[in-house]
Amino acid sequence: MPYRQRITFLILIDSLFIITTILVSSMLLYETILITDQELYITAIALLVSYFIFSVKYKLYKKVWEYASIGELTLIIKIVGLSILTTFIIQQLIIANSYLRFLIIICLLELLFIGGSRFSWRVVRDMYFKQEKNKKRTLIIGAGSAGIMVTKQLFKNKTADLLPVAFIDDDTSKHRLDILGIPVVGGITEIERAVNEQQIDNIVIAIPSLNKTALNNIIKECAKTSARTQIIPMLEDIVAGRVSVNQFRDVQVEDLLGREPVELDIDSISGYISNKVVLITGAGGSIGSEICRQVTKFNPQKLILLGHGENSIYTIEMELKELYKNHPVEFITEIADIQDSKKMIQMMTKHAPDVVYHAAAHKHVPLMERNPEEAVKNNIIGTMNVAKAASLIQVKTFVMISSDKAVNPTSVMGATKRLAEMIIQDMNRCSKTKFIAVRFGNVLGSRGSVIPLFKKQIQNGGPVTVTHPEMVRYFMTIPEASRLVIQAGSLAKGGEIFVLDMGEPVKIVDLARKLIKLSGYTINEIGINFTGIRQGEKLYEELLNKNELQNRQIFPHIYVGKTTDIYMNEISDIVSNFERTDRSTLRSLLIDLANKQSVSTRNTANVEKVKIPITG
Structure with missing residues (x-):
């Protein structure tokens, strides 16, 4: 909806809610609708004007309600509370009397109607996306801020083909809890069980602070499953606007073999x-x-x-x-x-x-x-x-x-x-x-490196050729x-x-196995052939x-x-x-x-x- 139409629509809806709460409160408290009562008109005008003044001040109408959270709820409580307080003061000044019980009931009903209307948008959206068919059931590794951000983005993006259904996190205080309506089903060691129980098609690693050792451990657990494993982009690429948070990439062997960055002088x-x-x-x-x-x-x-x-x-x-x-x-x-x-x-x-x-x-x-x-x-x-x-x-x-x-x-x-x-x-x-x-x-990845050759062989259906099962390289x-x-x-x-x-030397045959698994195949599907050491080569460098x-x-x-x-x-x-x-x-x-x-x-x-x- 265009911005002006959206603002107009929300103002009309909120006005209707406020008037309705006044009438309903009057019926509940006084068992009658005092339409002609001057005090009721003054109360209605005071409530409407003060509510919209505070809404503009705190930018209530600039919120995107399909992603409403605790922050938005707090804002609604503040605006409604301030408008009720302002109306109470106006009643004292103009009417020389105040109707405290009347205003309390109005306050509760406003929170119910206005807050409920906003959050219902999010509930409907979440239910709509979670019930969508033909999406790949996805396990999010990492229930921290990055994992939550990824999950929100996947719910938001209608064209995304991934559906988050579970979290994995080593923080035991989160286990058996729901985050964004999605359960945290265990730690890293329970990835294989979670994939089988939740019928997972895709795994997304959403822990940007991972070091190489921890990433290797996660990949080792993911490799026990048939699910495709992907990783979120680098945070600097997201911040720089080069990629969005839901542009996942496949885990590369470079992620596993590279070391932590060296701080240069x-x-x-x-x-x-x-x-x-x-x-x-x-x-x-x-x-x-x-x-x-x-x-x-x-x-x-x-x-x-x-x-x-x-x-x-x-x-x-x-x-x-x-x-x-x-x-x-x-x-x-x-x-x-x-x-x-x-x-x-x-x-x-x-x-x-x-x-x-x-x-x-x-x-x-x-x-x-x-x-x-x-x-x-x-x-x-x-x-x-x-x-x-x-x-x-x-x-x-x-x-x-x-x-x-x-x-x-x-x-x-x-x-x-x-x-x-x-x-x-x-x-x-x-x-x-x-x-x-x-x-x-x-x-x-350099020209002549074994990794591009292995990738090409895997793309062609295999087999991957390794010179000797004991050959290692740095x-x-x-x-x-x-x-x-x-x-x-x-x-x-x-x-x-x-x-x-x-760092530590790596067996070439282990490197081949990792590449095959990261490419979404099993060793049996691609195969590994040993061709023998070529002239001039050594087993150990x-x-x-x-x-x-x-x-x-x-x-x-x-x-x-x-x-x-x-x-x-x-x-x-x-x-x-x-x-x-x-x-x-x-x-x-x-x-x-x-x-x-x-x-x-x-x-x-x-x-x-x-x-x-x-x-x-």
């Missing part, structure tokens, strides 16, 4: 990025593009997006210009190949960056096993070109993105990454630039890895290999050699490894001769050199998996 990061020129190689890649997003938040003067693929660079440029259109950052794109040493010198000289993040690399293990010469070109020669160009113009800080596969490498990709680390450590010895490397494991979200890379740059003194704490390990944490989730031996002469020999070397020999040369140890460290090195202690 904003001052130290701003000190070396704000109002500076920053260049990022591989800016169109998974890690490079996220570093672009994170760096932009610190308002650099210029951000140079350098990459070999024009489509990916164009995509990240358009995204940044849209996301940060109000930031005073100049975005500059450069299409260039890091294997072109002259072009790298030209780019560095042209833009004179203060900070370089070197994220360009070949990282696909099986592909590099079949093409070791390309890994040498990109990961070794490319790194050498970018590092030398940075040193030439005296860039302040150079951060190279490395990999856990550089530790005791068994693959071409890991070996070339380890040799690239040696190159930047050697450059640090003879340059005014601070060169560092940052080493971490798999990032969720995982980190792309934003978290990128933030810690930027933080590591602020901690650089030069020559360090920073290692990001990846490591983050530090034992001879590299320092038992201290310099920042939450960031460790620094000791400098080990550097073999620049041998690296130069490989770079000079790799084009004349067959692939099998080249592969052996790379892996042998990357694992080479001096006599002083040979006895302390260990190829076993090293667990990094958490001390912060």
